[in-house]
Amino acid sequence: MLFLAAHRLERTPHSHALALYALRHPGSALGQEVARRTDGGVRLTAMDVESLRPLLRAHEEARRGHGEWQRDLGVQAERLESLTSDARQITRDLTSDMAALSDGPGTADTTDIAGLLAQLTTRITRTERELATLSGSIVALRERIDAASREQDVDPLTGVMSPTGARSLIAELPDLGHGYVLATCGLDDRDDIVERHGRTVADNVLRTFVATLREACQGADIIRWQDNLFLVLLRGRPLSQLTLMMEAARTAMLARTLRLRGTGEPIGAVTLSAGIATGQGVPMAEVLERAEAFRAIATAGQGNRVVSRA
Template sequence: MGRHAMIMDWASEGQNRPDIDPPGLFDASREALLFLDHHRLSRTTNSYALALQTVLHPYGPLGQDVARRTDGGVRLTEDDVGELMPLVREHEAIGPAADRAQLERDLSDHAEALDSLTSDARQITSDFTSDVAALRHGKTLGNDLGPDSGAIALLLEQLIARISKTERDLEELSGSIAALRSRIESVPQNDDIDQLTGVMSRTGARTLIEGLASDSHGYVVAACSLDDLEGINERYGRSVADNVLRAFVATLRQVGEGAEIIRWQGNLFVVVLRGRPLSMVAGMMEDARAAMQARTLRLRGSGEPIGVVTMSAGVAVGIGVPMQEAFDRADALRIVASEGIGNRVMSRA
């Protein structure tokens, strides 16, 4: 079961997310791969990081050292890569501070895109096979010579073009994944952020929670969870269940503009909005419920749908009271909403 992973429905992914990579990274990734091929270097994490930083900063200390070592057409060696790594790390350290959880999410998105391209390649082969079969069965009466050679040639030309584009996309994406892995390794973990989903951890929300009781405008708390995450875990394994949680959080982000999202524990998330009416937050949760139900989540590789995934939520108001009090009321409503088949949102002032 552990071999499974998840791909998401692309129409609803990637919205309202900050661009964490410098402009032109995909173009730079392609140039970095060409750099490695030219120098006949293995595509390791270190060699790719070296190539990428050289491409991005040709006139920096690293670029100048690479130019000196390759003067006269000399190729870099694996030993050169090892010697130049301190300069590579210096360039990475100068870059904008990166949020590890955001990088992890971006890496997950890239991995899903990689699987999508793999599925595309499989579809190309399937389409070609179907087209050839259609030509074979579409022979005119009395013609026993088989499919028209001109039509076959056209199909082959189209197949080659589609495969070439897919290969370029795969090369580009693979390079970006290697760059992200390198950046993730250099960013320390932050206990204030939930590493799986990228939202605030309960520890990270401490200041927010403490300040809610004194908020004169009041606040609204929504407690929400997926209805059958344990069943998904049992049927498909932990990696699939984890990716479903990421999809859940992505949905909450898309509908919860201005909301603070906290992973309270396991499958339980808390959404907090200050100075908003209960009806507005209840409406947000209803939108999240409908959006989650409408998503098509499939297994990587096989493309098999895992079935409808639903959520339930409880929403309550807090004015001049500790957040725990409002949370307890919201969570009690969530528990009632999740009974039976779940897929409900309940609210109470």
């Protein structure tokens, strides 16, 4: 309630759920996005609550899914323990029954042995069938968990890799014998767009920016590193190739005519700036630092530049 009052939000089911989940789970995608939008004391608006509904739904489904996975794992663990116990009992019963037949007067009757084997076959068949069913359930559960893990690998706003999704890729970079090229880039006037038109419009512009990167940088890996900071990674290629790609993206972004959906009013020119650095046998953090130094040069003044050398 204090959260809603501080942001002057109407107490609707959606705003209440948003506040509840964001405060209880600050490390979730929803919690992090709320923290980003309210950084510096900015208040959320009703438009923010509406635009955050997809993340809210995803968080609710993830929480429900997590509980379901825990219950399913518990049930399947109990079933597996029960089947293991059944298999052990079958072995004990077989050993006991065969010993009884051997210790009986005279030679064991063929009919008795046949009956014993028939019972054993029935029990084994039933156990195998239950194990096959359990195996299928475990495979299905693993696929659900894997799918949920993959969702965290993708930035929900833009659809490119998140830092989580890029971890294995980043870890391999120092071992690449042919080296790599890294560009850091972002919109020059992102904050101004937010101030003039609001967060939703700024997010739409960011999606357009990413679409422009995808078109111009085919074959490169794109990562949303932070809010307005994107990494473009090209492995085994020269610096000149990524420089040409980023110049193409810069030109294409400048040429776009972006308008407000409701009124059709032009937003104005939207530009990007980028810094590019190369690395071979070194961690990405080192190359990222150099690329960011170049991007700082590129954004000086009015921006709209790509810098790969000081």
